[in-house]
Amino acid sequence: MLRFSSPLVWLLLIITTILFIALYETILALVEQPNPVRSPLDCVGVMLAMSLPWIPRSTVCRAYFWLWSVFCVHVAIFYQSKMIDILKRPLDGHQISTVAELLDSGMVIGFPANFAIHLERLNGSAERILQRRLECTSETCLGMVGGTRPFATIGNRMYLRYAAAHQTEPASVFTLDEIVAKSFIQIVMQKGLPLRDHINKKIRQVSSLIEAGYLAAVTRIFLAHTRNATRQVEDHVAQVVPLRLSHFQGAYFVLALGCALAAACCGGEIAVGKVRKRMRRVVVYPFVV
Template identity: 25%
Template sequence: MYHKDLQDQVVISLREQIQKLETFPAWNSRAKFVILLLTEEAVDARDVAKYVLQELWKWKVMNAVLLLPTSTNKSNVSHVLMYTWFPYQLPSGLCGELRDVIHVNSWILDKDGGRFLQNSSLYPEKVPVDLKGCPIRASTFEFHPFIICDKHIATVTNSSIIDGLEIRIMRSVAEGMNMSLILRIPPGDDRGGIQLENGIWTGLRADIIYGKADIVFASLLRKLEDHLIFDDTINYFTDRFTWFVARAKPYPRWLAMARVFDPMTWLVGFLVIILSSIFMRILYSFHTVKHKEVSHDYWRFAVCLSSIWAVFLGEGVPIMPCSLPLRMFFLSMIIYSLAVNTIFQTFFTSYVVNPGLLHQISNVDELVDSDLIYAFYYVLDKFFTADFLQKLKPRVQCEPFKCLDYVATQDNYATFCGRALLAYIVDELVKQEGKHEIYAFREDSFQLNSVMLMPKGSHLFDRVNMVMTHIVEAGLPNQFLKTILDSRRIEAGILALEDLSGEYSALSLSHLQGSFFFLLMGVTLGLIMFLLEVITYYLIGYSK
């Protein structure tokens, strides 16, 4: 009982000192600690050492040496016992559980002052290369293509995780350390998590704070706030972030004919027809052509206009020109019409098959001047200036996948996220009923690094970083992502083969809307002119 009270006093005193040290910015639980226990009472050195080191382990202090002075009598100190422990080496510890302390060395007093009994290090490596299958708890959240869950399982659970870039990286890290990976998906919809006003944490970060995970990941971006509270690993993946908007709508097919030339070219073309008709009329007026060489009816302006229009369309004229001046003029018009018609027919076919797109918003200036709704995750706010955020209104906050779904469903949404996410989900997303294509800006706004978070002072932090460095230097993250995206494209291609027969079809009314539109317009104008002539005829006849 007496020894128990003494141990409690030692622990209470130690706890108070650690709590005070922990408030300093320089606090580092992975540092080397020396604890000196001064007592005049006889104690069981091993029990006291185990009790003290176990208390230190609650504060993630592992590199600690406990000094216990012993003496043969109350006045002379003969030597100092030194104790430590090894969390992953039996018989001292098993997978981080303290089982017994190790007498690592002793300091012997002699006439020369003193010496160590053994020539051994007081702070040997506590985390071995081979951790012998000890578990490492990892919390994550479904986030393509970093964490992929089985889509055939309705409820996302721990066992539904099947693949992903970060899953492959984490499995490689666990394999390199010879640890058993235990994956967990926390409840709720908050992926990263934040600290609420009442101090409660949510999401993945809550699992670290409350000791439910040794490491968390789900495309978490490097932030200063995380670095102050958690230990963040090295950068293992860099994603390029840009804006995504709905693909511009295609031109109406009835405009296919009109889009071959710009308005000015069309205007010049019709002016050429009118001026050519006038020129033909001038040829007769100035007697350039003898009257006997051509019929008088040929020189009416209406006939001249219809003849030039026929030449322009590649059709025959009602009266064959016989005089040399007319033939030379007609030959020049035929050559001109041939060149114009060749260009028109070539581009007309292209526009019928692919009518093209209306104006596409393709840069930030056009985006800001538009009336779109901006939807992106709140975590990205800190990467924009305050002035720029003020321009991004109206604003909707949502997870990246949900934001992209808004863009694919509605035309008036824009989102900001990484290209890796779009590359993975775009094939499946845009093929759904009621979805349209998504356009990504060509220029990237910036690049952000993904990290994994661990508890502050985690003893596995250095080993995880070492293994992860080897993985990054080998180029495995990019290779993992390429393999995942290739598999995704192959799957999408196989699904598309079922509908391959529908990719090619005969030209329908939708393809030839332009032709029928102008035909209808011509018939309508002709009918109007016919009715006007009939009305005029009856009015003139009635007046007579």
């Protein structure tokens, strides 16, 4: 409940309860006979929506106790509404989607040691990322994502998708739309070096494979594989039915029925009490024949 209500709310509720019990004990000591054990239990019982076998006798104590009952009803309504909100939207929250939000979140960011060179092209973000850096392999970093500890990793987008699809327990991995860093590979060699001809030959071979459609075919196979691997997680999420207000119709009906019966019992007790008072007021005058 701390997610939907601040700790200050709970602190004020505890302080209010303690002050009410202390003031209630003081009023009972001045008006009626106090009971240091029963009075606090009665106050807590009203907060828990429990029926009490004993009620105050004086008008002042009854009025004060009635105010406490109204306060507890409002607290119970607030608590139940927040609880229903949690049951309806248990995963409600903001999803980090940019690098700035990731840096402001305070998450630990893990990546391999040789990946730090790619962060040198960033302006001010590199220092903030390196401050919360955790060196780990790509497989280890990916396994820590989605655990009990807030954790993020930086790596090759295609590789991370491929590795996430091959996990034994597939987790919901969210990738940022914004690119953190780009990797440009440059090869600098001396002019006239014989090795340059071999490298150019390999580049021409790769270029011919790209022109022949090999890279496009591999990309399609990769995307189809990762899509099929993550479909199980999507199907599992699709089977989860979120709670709606219609699911609580039975509880609301029972609550309304209980309130109606409680009101009827209260009215009946008041009527019976008035009838008994009238019967006690009847005075029989003796007469002599």
